[in-house]
Amino acid sequence: MKVLMISVNAEEIYMSTWPLGLACVTESVRAASHTAKFLDLMQVDDIIAATQMTLEDFKPDVIGISIRNIDSQKMTGQTFFPESAHDIVVGCRSITRAPIIIGGAGYSIYPESLLKYLQADMGIQGEGEISFVETVDRIEKGASVEGVPGLYISGLGLTGPRRFEKNLDNLPLPDVSWFSGSVPKDKDFWMPVQTRRGCPMNCSYCSTGSIEGNLLRKRSPQKVVEWLRQWRETGVKQFYFVDNTFNLPPVYAGDLCREMIASDLNASWRCIIYPTRTNENLIILMAESGCKEVSIGFESGSTFILNAMNKKFTNDDVRYTCDTLAKHGIRRMGFLLLGGPGETRETVMESLRFADSLGLDTLKLTVGIRIYPQTILAKTAVKDGIIAPDDDLLQPRFYMVPGLQEWLINIVNEWIALRPNWIS
Numbered sequence: 574m575k576v577l578m579i580s581v582n583a584e585e586i587y588m589s590t591w592p593l594g595l596a597c598v599t600e601s602v603r604a605a606s607h608t609a610k611f612l613d614l615m616q617v618d619d620i621i622a623a624t625q626m627t628l629e630d631f632k633p634d635v636i637g638i639s640i641r642n643i644d645s646q647k648m649t650g651q652t653f654f655p656e657s658a659h660d661i662v663v664g665c666r667s668i669t670r671a672p673i674i675i676g677g678a679g680y681s682i683y684p685e686s687l688l689k690y691l692q693a694d695m696g697i698q699g700e701g702e703i704s705f706v707e708t709v710d711r712i713e714k715g716a717s718v719e720g721v722p723g724l725y726i727s728g729l730g731l732t733g734p735r736r737f738e739k740n741l742d743n744l745p746l747p748d749v750s751w752f753s754g755s756v757p758k759d760k761d762f763w764m765p766v767q768t769r770r771g772c773p774m775n776c777s778y779c780s781t782g783s784i785e786g787n788l789l790r791k792r793s794p795q796k797v798v799e800w801l802r803q804w805r806e807t808g809v810k811q812f813y814f815v816d817n818t819f820n821l822p823p824v825y826a827g828d829l830c831r832e833m834i835a836s837d838l839n840a841s842w843r844c845i846i847y848p849t850r851t852n853e854n855l856i857i858l859m860a861e862s863g864c865k866e867v868s869i870g871f872e873s874g875s876t877f878i879l880n881a882m883n884k885k886f887t888n889d890d891v892r893y894t895c896d897t898l899a900k901h902g903i904r905r906m907g908f909l910l911l912g913g914p915g916e917t918r919e920t921v922m923e924s925l926r927f928a929d930s931l932g933l934d935t936l937k938l939t940v941g942i943r944i945y946p947q948t949i950l951a952k953t954a955v956k957d958g959i960i961a962p963d964d965d966l967l968q969p970r971f972y973m974v975p976g977l978q979e980w981l982i983n984i985v986n987e988w989i990a991l992r993p994n995w996i997s
């Protein structure tokens with residue numbers, strides 16, 4: 574089968590990304606002996622024209638579309654990205670009858686409502702490597718696709734329960750020689766790399782369960798570092814570990830760093846950590862293996878709010894982590910998430926003072942918390958009358974304590990005005 578794989582994300586907010594997830598699925602399609610074409614719309618000027626030209630040229634039998642972003646997660650001045658994805662689906666339909674299958678992180682949060690909004694044929698929630706290939710194989714044989722794990726069919730809903738690969742080494746990494754031409758060449762580019770999937774921490778507002786599930790699954794450090802080494806040979810020098818919590822479990826993180834040191838990668842990398850009391854030995858290994866910056870979502874400086882968010886760390890843990898990272902020369906970008914359940918003027922001031930005392934290199938403040946389906950926050954928001962029980966939440970909704978918004982925006986702007994390294 575000829576399979577066209579399209580990543581519709583063309584947004585450069587925060588930083589330009591490369592569609593690693595789509596590349597993983599494409600690699601599985603190739604491994605199953607289908608002919609694949611990979612189209613990253615981040616790298617074209619006119620997304621509709623580029624899609625239509627590729628369709629006319631390649632004439633696919635099946636089209637896979639990856640949707641990463643739904644919105645910018647900003648309560649004010651937000652953008653709704655699926656509109657351009659809808660244009661791509663319509664553009665494809667005007668040229669071909671090939672089945673259109675949607676997937677990706679953003680899609681996985683709204684498998685039913687987004688499929689309806691986009692008017693595509695099918696969608697796969699969660700990791701696509703196995704289910705997408707199974708769907709294409711069945712289409713080739715003329716068999717029914719109903720029952721493929723995680724597959725939604727327009728009008729039928731979910732047809733088979735989701736399945737998660739327990740050992741990620743069983744899923745191929747994108748072949749560097751095949752994909753190297755598709756990677757941006759600019760010097761600010763950070764190549765995404767994923768070592769683990771799934772997060773068991775269950776923070777009140779988080780959508781990761783819908784995307785990756787709650788069970789932590791890993792690739793072996795050796796396989797990951799061999800892949801990084803191949804990218805280094807093509808000239809890529811900077812990597813971004815897109816794992817939800819790079820430092821968990823700490824033994825795995827330590828092994829990964831040791832493997833990078835042993836293979837003499839000589840690369841720079843960034844990651845996201847969960848600020849439990851990170852041990853100093855791990856931070857030393859991170860620094861020695863090339864870690865330059867860490868994102869720390871500590872979200873609040875109030876113990877009461879941390880408990881409400883179901884966070885399992887304390888302010889002391891956050892301070893220890895930040896200080897130890899600074900001691901070993903790693904830049905720290907912190908995140909505050911203000912306005913959620915239980916927030917008051919006092920807890921906001923506690924958070925601002927705490928964040929200020931950490932001496933971070935950068936702090937990003939977000940006002941209002943995006944409500945995702947199937948989360949503790951969504952249940953609270955229904956109970957507090959912020960959203961209706963039947964709201965599918967595809968159109969962005971935010972939790973904001975009634976009566977706090979105006980004061981909160983003003984105080985945040987006041988603090989940002991005096992601190993050049995704080996952003997919103």
Ligand code: B12
Nearest residue numbers: 584587594637638639642643644676677678700701765815
């Ligand atoms: C790491 C990360 C970042 C990093 C990216 C660094 C980099 N160099 O890539 C940074 C911090 C820069 C970032 C920024 C942003 N991010 Co972000 N990010 C993530 C995170 C944690 C992982 C993404 C990732 O790379 N996964 C690894 C790959 C392998 O997985 P995947 O893409 O999901 O692909 C798998 C499946 O989805 C599926 N699949 C993928 N494509 C396809 C296609 C088909 C056809 C099929 C069948 C299956 C399929 O199979 C793949 C393999 O198993 C996710 C949350 C999450 N856990 O997914 C949020 C997430 C994607 N980000 C999100 C957002 C909002 C943003 C920002 C807009 C935030 C902002 N305002 O700055 C920006 C946008 C950046 C941009 N230019 O697009 C949201 C998107 C949902 C939404 N509300 O829109 C997410 C889901 C987090 C959340 N809040 O829920 N992000």
Ligand code: SF4
Nearest residue numbers: 772774775776779817
């Ligand atoms: S640690 Fe991060 S990925 Fe895990 S549940 Fe909390 S916010 Fe989500």
